[in-house]
Amino acid sequence: MACNGSACQSGCYKKGDELAAPEEGGAAAASNSNSNSSSNGSGNNLCVKCKVKEPFTVAGGGGGEDGRFCAECFRSNLFGKFRHAVTSNAMIGPTDNVLVAFSGGPASRVALQFVHELQYKAQKNFDASRDRSLPVFGVGVAFVDESAAHLPSSDKAMDQAIEDVKSLVLELSPPAKELHHFPIESICSGDSSDQREKLKEVLNAVTDATGKEDFLVHLRMLALQKIASENGYTRVVLGSCTSRIACHVISATVKGRGYSLPADIQYVDARWEAPVVLPLHDCLAQELNMLCHLDGLKTIELPYEPQSTINSLISSFVALLQEENPSRESTIVRTAGKLTPFAFNRIPEINDTNVPLATRRRQKRSSLKLNGSISSESFCPMCYSPLIQSKVQALDTPEASKTNSYIFGSSCCSSCRFQILPQDPLCMEHFYSHLPPPLVARASSGNAHDIRSLREHIQDYLLLDSDNEQ
């Protein structure tokens, strides 16, 4: 959509013209922060929060937030939302090791920045404290390299992007953070050329463009969980913001996934070994973009071709609605927020006495109102979404013909069966044989989460700590 100057409300950012240069000296004196704010006419206009400084504006229009806050208050407002999400959902405790998923985009850049600032403050407090009782949480950065899925062969632009990511993470210290550059094909079995082959095979077997895109997202989560488990991370931080969640609400609805939708849009998703947390849940993409520009936070663009899928149609649709009404994204997320979450949408109870009592209390208090019963969900092995029990398919074919690929396919949700799994049984066999082992393990091990949560409930009554499961 063409940006037509001051009327444009899309919050788009062209590289050249972001912030207007400071104009008359008088008005600029009111704000002595680092922002390049332009004087906004009469100077009667004051930041709505501190009422002292002038609000900053963005040339070309910045949408709803434009001209309301000064740079300082804007930044602290945004960080405030982040910190509130972290503390009220017990996302990061002092003993946690946090893996931040970094895609290069503005949202994950801000997530990384804010987590770093939180860690930096904790480190300072630790250094200053006498008894050193409260440890500092660890932070690592994961960059899942999906170039094998998008690009035909090694690409100079991609190599440069990876170098940029490395130097970016190096700058975010102290405290130092390890970068895990993880090529996505590494979740497949075999040596590296085997892996690339298998990934290509498995992606080509998915004919629906939207299905392929979603399949890649499932693989990405597998990759993140693998990095977490191999390196001792206890949390995975995603930069998912309000805007992204709003798109997910619509896309889940449109794909017939209304039942499982609430599982994906809460602050916490503990279906995984390393629970996934969304601290930017209440921040709009536009705000995050603005912050990156205000503070000069470097983002990295990856050389992937955009695909024409249902997901991209929905992004454009939501962007259009947001232009027409700047509170639309929030409304969508708020509506979907009224759907009942699942038992796994909270951090599991901390029984570890090493964790400070305050943290444990806070976590207990913040527990969402949930369906009280023991989690009896079964999950789709492909996308790990909870399945409606009454609709879990009965396998009514004779035992002999129940191949593993057939069993896998029948236990998937109808959406994955339609848009991801190949329809032809032979293609399905081939597809199944190339799937990454962690995916396959999900179907055959029964429901690991189920067993874990059952255990949690009877833990106090168990006398022997037996080695069961998988």
Added chain:
Amino acid sequence: MEETAAKPRRSGGGGRQCCICHERRPALKRPKTLEQICRECFYAVFEEEIHQVIVENQLFKPGERIGIGASGGKDSTVLAYVLSELNKRHNYGLDLFLLSVDEGITGYRDDSLETVKRNEVQYGLPLKIVSYKDLYGWTMDEIVKMIGLKNNCTFCGVFRRQALDRGAALLKVDKLATGHNADDIAETVLLNILRGDIARLSRCTSITTGIYSPNAYRGFAREFIKDLERIRPRAILDIIKSGEDFRIATSTKMPEQGTCERCGYISSQKWCKACVLLEGLNRGMPKLGIGRSRGLNSNQMKTDKPTSRTKSIESKQCGSLDF
């Protein structure tokens, strides 16, 4: 190259026959399933699916009087045809009527009312037309003269919804059938998400409820659904499935249902929306009931009640309809 005689079964859509009868040449590709299908089989499968919905959801009982909301458009015409056809074919034992609403807009309804009159003859279904003038004492033309072109859609929407119900009551009809289709329901699910209406969201896929009237950004949603359908036709049905599967706590579902004090129609407020709007028209206060000015349903109404009953003849109209 041309395959004329019936051939043994071929799988998939690559063949040149209808994929159901394998005999006739396909006339179209069915949007719901993308199957190639001939005319006769399309009719058969379409009618059979509707019959299945009626049977599985036990929508009707033998001997019931059913009013078919007839606008003269494609949806209600198809509905009239299919219901009368299935009624005969499967012996539903229903007493069918056509019910049409005349808003009193010169030049607007004339064509569609002609179509409905034709339907009456074609399908042998008695037709009853209820007009806004009969029901409320105002035609839309008169309303527009009074309030201008800005909020007239609100009036028309509220009045039409009630008109069908009131006409049905006049005809002593047991149930009202409307031609809302999957696209309408899918659109409604989406709109309720966009607007933040969780209570409506939980009711809108229920098979026996009505549909709320249009909003400003319905246009965007409609456009989006069309684009979506082009990429993936089954998405429309998937939206409805999602709507049915939404985990909504039962406490959010039920609004209070009482009756309007003025006319006895179902209403969650003291006065139903139509009575509020009519009061405004009759008093020369056309903004009453539009937007946030719900004055009539709060304090104002308690003091005004004694006087409103002695007003002009038109204001009594609503209350004079007994059920």
